[in-house]
Amino acid sequence: MLEIPWDKPVSLNMLNGKCRTVVGPLDAMKCLQSEWPVRQGAYYGCAVRACNAALKHRKRPEDARAAFLAASREAFLTIVAETGQDVASDAYRRAE
Numbered sequence: 001m002l003e004i005p006w007d008k009p010v011s012l013n014m015l016n017g018k019c020r021t022v023v024g025p026l027d028a029m030k031c032l033q034s035e036w037p038v039r040q041g042a043y044y045g046c047a048v049r050a051c052n053a054a055l056k057h058r059k060r061p062e063d064a065r066a067a068f069l070a071a072s073r074e075a076f077l078t079i080v081a082e083t084g085q086d087v088a089s090d091a092y093r094r095a096e
Contacts, residue, residue: 001026004054004061011080012072019080025051025064032068038075047071 003026010028011021015037022028029051038044050067053059072079 001055003027006061006065008065010065010068010072013078013080015077022068025054025061025068028064028068029055032071036071036075037077041071041074043067043071043074 003024005024009021009023011019014020014035020031020035022031028047032039032044032048032051036044047064047067047070050059050064054061054064069079
C-alpha cells in the first residue's frame with residue numbers, strides 16, 4: 001500500500017519519552033499496531049477502522065487523522081502542535 005499524506009503530520013510524545021511523527025493513515029496503522037500503549041479503547045478501534053478505510057479510499061485521509069487524534073487523547077499521549085500554539089486555538093484566528 002502507498003501512503004496518503006495528511007495535510008499536517010501529527011507529532012506525539014509517546015509514553016517512552018520519544019517523539020513520534022505520523023504522516024498519514026498507513027504510518028498511523030503501523031504506530032497503532034506496534035507502538036500504541038492502550039489498545040482496549042473505543043477510539044483506538046475507530047482509528048484503526050478509519051485508517052483502513054482511508055487506505056482503501058472509502059474515507060477521507062483527514063477523517064482518519066481526526067480519529068487518530070482522538071485515539072491519541074484516549075491513550076493520554078501528548079499531541080505536539082507544529083506551530084507552538086494549541087491546536088484548538090486555530091479555529092479562532094481572525095480572517096484576513
